[in-house]
Amino acid sequence: MFFAALVLSLQFPFQPSLAPDPALASAVADGGKLDFAAMSKSALAAYGLEKAKLSDLGFADVIRKRFFRVQLGAVTLHLPGKENENTDDAKDFLRCASALVKVQREWLRWTANDKGEGGARSGGAGGESPDKDIETVLKWVESWSPNEIQRLDIAKEADLAKALAPNAAQLEALKRTNDFFATGGPLGVRRAGQAPAPLVVMPNRKGFCELIALAGYLDSDLQQYFWLDNLDLWTEGKVDDFRIISLKFAETNGKQGDYSDQIRMDEKDKTAVEQYAAERGALAVLNQAFGDSFPDVMASGLAMNLVIGALGMDNTRSEGDLRGKSVPPIEIFVPGGASEGGTLPAPNLESKWREKKGTDYFIPVLKQNMKSGREKSRNPKKKNLCVLIRGDDNKGSHVVEAPFLGVAAKATKPPPQIFMGDYLEFFRSYKVGFMHWLANESMPQPEEARKRFARIMAASAKAGSADQFEAICAKELGKKSFSSAEVGEDTVEGAFLRWLAK
Numbered sequence: 001m002f003f004a005a006l007v008l009s010l011q012f013p014f015q016p017s018l019a020p021d022p023a024l025a026s027a028v029a030d031g032g033k034l035d036f037a038a039m040s041k042s043a044l045a046a047y048g049l050e051k052a053k054l055s056d057l058g059f060a061d062v063i064r065k066r067f068f069r070v071q072l073g074a075v076t077l078h079l080p081g082k083e084n085e086n087t088d089d090a091k092d093f094l095r096c097a098s099a100l101v102k103v104q105r106e107w108l109r110w111t112a113n114d115k116g117e118g119g120a121r122s123g124g125a126g127g128e129s130p131d132k133d134i135e136t137v138l139k140w141v142e143s144w145s146p147n148e149i150q151r152l153d154i155a156k157e158a159d160l161a162k163a164l165a166p167n168a169a170q171l172e173a174l175k176r177t178n179d180f181f182a183t184g185g186p187l188g189v190r191r192a193g194q195a196p197a198p199l200v201v202m203p204n205r206k207g208f209c210e211l212i213a214l215a216g217y218l219d220s221d222l223q224q225y226f227w228l229d230n231l232d233l234w235t236e237g238k239v240d241d242f243r244i245i246s247l248k249f250a251e252t253n254g255k256q257g258d259y260s261d262q263i264r265m266d267e268k269d270k271t272a273v274e275q276y277a278a279e280r281g282a283l284a285v286l287n288q289a290f291g292d293s294f295p296d297v298m299a300s301g302l303a304m305n306l307v308i309g310a311l312g313m314d315n316t317r318s319e320g321d322l323r324g325k326s327v328p329p330i331e332i333f334v335p336g337g338a339s340e341g342g343t344l345p346a347p348n349l350e351s352k353w354r355e356k357k358g359t360d361y362f363i364p365v366l367k368q369n370m371k372s373g374r375e376k377s378r379n380p381k382k383k384n385l386c387v388l389i390r391g392d393d394n395k396g397s398h399v400v401e402a403p404f405l406g407v408a409a410k411a412t413k414p415p416p417q418i419f420m421g422d423y424l425e426f427f428r429s430y431k432v433g434f435m436h437w438l439a440n441e442s443m444p445q446p447e448e449a450r451k452r453f454a455r456i457m458a459a460s461a462k463a464g465s466a467d468q469f470e471a472i473c474a475k476e477l478g479k480k481s482f483s484s485a486e487v488g489e490d491t492v493e494g495a496f497l498r499w500l501a502k
Helices: 036-046 059-066 087-110 130-142 146-151 168-182 205-218 220-226 272-290 296-311 363-376 407-411 417-440 446-463 466-477 492-501
Strands: 067-072 075-080 197-202 234-239 242-246 248-250 262-264 386-390 397-401
Touching (some): 059 067, 059 242, 075 087, 130 168, 234 248, 242 272, 296 417, 363 492, 466 492
Parallel strands (some): 075 197
């Protein structure tokens, strides 16, 4: 089933840039608009497929024929066969591979029971446990060097599990890890078609934009999703099962259609590339584990928790206040949010919600703004169930009231537009805080909370529908419902908010 995910990049002020190369100029039509057909032809030329019969060429064929690949647990990582020669790009790919394994190691930790062993964690015949195997895989991945990546030749070998020559122990650990995730993983739940999730890493803006455009060129039905004027601002796209990410931000320099201009993600945060790859990889891991059985908003909050556990922080710009000149339709549910795009003012890059970069799971900042909300609230029934948000440029403040999660939150009234940026930042923090609480603080003893969290995850994977999550969660925690208009103590969200209010 086709699904398109659109994510805007963080925008930066104008910086001088070099003149575009002639090939790029030919892909920009008169008036500065993108020429998607020309971009697609440029992609085909870059992959040596300009003479291919298009009727016999699908998007998956391009990835299979012209991209390196390596399966690392629940995810198959892909790299363009012609974009491995630059030293910095090779280093970025290594960062992505390492982060992807680390976030899966964290997923194993989150789903372990109180004895540190998940129900599906026994090793194969004569094999190590998945926890030990993934450590071996990580050591192998971290042994790769930029020079090795640069010397790879797509014409000789596309599979990095062969080209990078793991030793016998590493190869066996890799095979067991891959088999483990393909047969139910830490949740022990097998689904039909539970193949590894493909994650395509694009080191540069030009290659990323042209690959996305190519999807529409090869299948005209997809043009309505991908041939859009703001494609040059995206950092992620999803074509069928392929999650495609750009490792560079778009540089907004006033040149409409100049889609090759870019800026490094780690210009202001040295681990930004790892954080971004880990977060998008974590979502791929969760999708491989749950399919359609887990709510998007919960997957988003859980993925960010996994990144924080694996790397110590998550300050990515894939969620929260992402505003530039326009925004795409909202994919992840935001309570009270509109489903269509719209124009918004520039973002506040120094959001108070991000001061600690998620190192504390946003719990202190949530507590502080709940306290401020209580002081400003005029509703005595929800004094402990509200949060204070601020307007753009700190112009004014506004109190928003729970519920914020689940079906009950669909009736939540959105704040005025001037407060929407801070609202999105709050909601990002709230999701992370909630999932942290669910896994660690939802019961009097952390060990019991972890045990119940693991059961919630396994039951959700078996449910076959994301609609069942709320009932599963409420039952496991002994609550009447997941949430409600009143957000009472007998609801899961109510318990979380009262824990925050302490």
